[in-house]
Amino acid sequence: MTALPDWMDLPSAGLSADDYDALPEEICRRIEIVDGAILVNPSPRRSHQNFARRLAQVFEDACGPEFEVSTDVDLRLRDVPLLNRRPDIVVYDSSLPDELVLRPEYCVLVVEVMSPGSVTADQIDKPGEYAAGGIQHFWRVENTDDPEKLRVFRYQLDPTTKTYAPAAVHDGPFTVTDPFTVNVDLAGLL
Numbered sequence: 001m002t003a004l005p006d007w008m009d010l011p012s013a014g015l016s017a018d019d020y021d022a023l024p025e026e027i028c029r030r031i032e033i034v035d036g037a038i039l040v041n042p043s044p045r046r047s048h049q050n051f052a053r054r055l056a057q058v059f060e061d062a063c064g065p066e067f068e069v070s071t072d073v074d075l076r077l078r079d080v081p082l083l084n085r086r087p088d089i090v091v092y093d094s095s096l097p098d099e100l101v102l103r104p105e106y107c108v109l110v111v112e113v114m115s116p117g118s119v120t121a122d123q124i125d126k127p128g129e130y131a132a133g134g135i136q137h138f139w140r141v142e143n144t145d146d147p148e149k150l151r152v153f154r155y156q157l158d159p160t161t162k163t164y165a166p167a168a169v170h171d172g173p174f175t176v177t178d179p180f181t182v183n184v185d186l187a188g189l190l
Contacts, residue, residue, distance in 0.1 A: 104133030
């Protein structure tokens, strides 16, 4: 039997924000924290990472100096109990200093590229968490029956209910104008 690494030995109240911030970066890159519990994420497939990187580049080319685009970075949704996710892509206010923790109030768009091991989290858990945090736009990218085709589900925050309302579904080229104007050719990103 293999012993758990020391960093997985959690206090009874779960991992705190201070505990998490004290972890080495190489550990933080592989985990998310939900209600103080550690979730170890397997490395996504190369095709998943390549698509996310290419889509992030499209965003970066389109969004201008007002926004910054990052992939696979910590997003602190709540301090107690600690809720820390690592979206595939996040677009946020470029004036945020690098040393500050990325929080929902700085974010305008979060994208999750769904993998077979993340279906429930990407369809149910994360959208609810991002909406509760007040992030205006959420996109989920899913595979279709055709391996050469992806589908994007776009959602916009309903400020009254703090839930996402469907905005559109795309499986071909599309253009959006909020929170910035961007043309996306899904097939060209595969």
